[in-house]
Amino acid sequence: MAAPLIDPAVLPALGLCSARIGGLMLIAPAFSARTVPVMVRTAFMAVLTFLLLPLTRPAPDIAITAASLLGEVFIGFALGLGAAFFLAAAELAGDVVAFQSGLSGASTLDPINQTNVATLGQFMNLSALALVLALDGHVVMVEALAHSLEVAPIGQPIAWQEGARALVGLGSDLFLTGVRIGAPVILAVLISNLALGVLARATPKLNVFVLAYPLQIAVGLFTLGVSLPFVFALFAGWDGLYRATSMELLERLQVVP
Numbered sequence: 001m002a003a004p005l006i007d008p009a010v011l012p013a014l015g016l017c018s019a020r021i022g023g024l025m026l027i028a029p030a031f032s033a034r035t036v037p038v039m040v041r042t043a044f045m046a047v048l049t050f051l052l053l054p055l056t057r058p059a060p061d062i063a064i065t066a067a068s069l070l071g072e073v074f075i076g077f078a079l080g081l082g083a084a085f086f087l088a089a090a091e092l093a094g095d096v097v098a099f100q101s102g103l104s105g106a107s108t109l110d111p112i113n114q115t116n117v118a119t120l121g122q123f124m125n126l127s128a129l130a131l132v133l134a135l136d137g138h139v140v141m142v143e144a145l146a147h148s149l150e151v152a153p154i155g156q157p158i159a160w161q162e163g164a165r166a167l168v169g170l171g172s173d174l175f176l177t178g179v180r181i182g183a184p185v186i187l188a189v190l191i192s193n194l195a196l197g198v199l200a201r202a203t204p205k206l207n208v209f210v211l212a213y214p215l216q217i218a219v220g221l222f223t224l225g226v227s228l229p230f231v232f233a234l235f236a237g238w239d240g241l242y243r244a245t246s247m248e249l250l251e252r253l254q255v256v257p
């Protein structure tokens with residue numbers, strides 16, 4: 001009888017490792033893009049599983065159960081969410097800018113997620129994605145995944161409650177970061193609106209509403225253009241921020257002894 005290609009004792013570790021990688025690819029930037037064919041993503045996940053399998057330190061009594069599968073998917077999802085956090089913050093900032101400048105009605109199809117989003121939100125999201133990929137962000141995500149296999153051995157229970165609390169906290173940080181990025185535009189549009197209000201009181205015969213809409217758009221786009229270099233400088237150091245975020249998530253998802 002011919003020997004099997006894969007040792008049956010390795011199959012549980014192989015399945016759980018692929019579950020963690022699949023969890024990351026569910027939401028991680030670029031990996032989760034709908035424009036990438038499913039067969040390509042599946043093949044990449046299989047290759048990545050075999051490459052990272054030697055890094056795993058499975059428990060002696062490891063077994064594939066519903067709890068272990070969900071735990072591995074949750075860890076991978078948390079790592080992917082940590083990377084998607086920065087792009088989502090950029091898109092949220094674009095949505096805030098579009099709403100404040102009166103361009104929220106202008107929407108277009110997002111080629112990555114196949115959904116209709118505000119034009120400025122899509123611009124910020126795609127710009128951040130291009131910057132992340134230019135800085136080898138996909139490699140950084142794979143490195144974080146490999147590091148998680150060493151820090152959090154596969155097949156062991158995780159702290160679900162702390163992990164869920166960490167993901168909720170990450171969502172609040174996302175909103176705060178998006179508002180901070182769009183803060184210059186919000187402040188500039190607010191000042192322009194106050195100036196128009198003073199002008200309307202000073203010259204009642206002047207139709208301020210005719211001036212308000214184009215002025216809001218002009219002020220919003222001009223302020224966004226001026227602040228973009230500073231925003232992209234922030235995202236240029238995203239790899240360090242992502243490593244710190246992923247380490248914090250792994251600490252909160254600490255393996256239950």
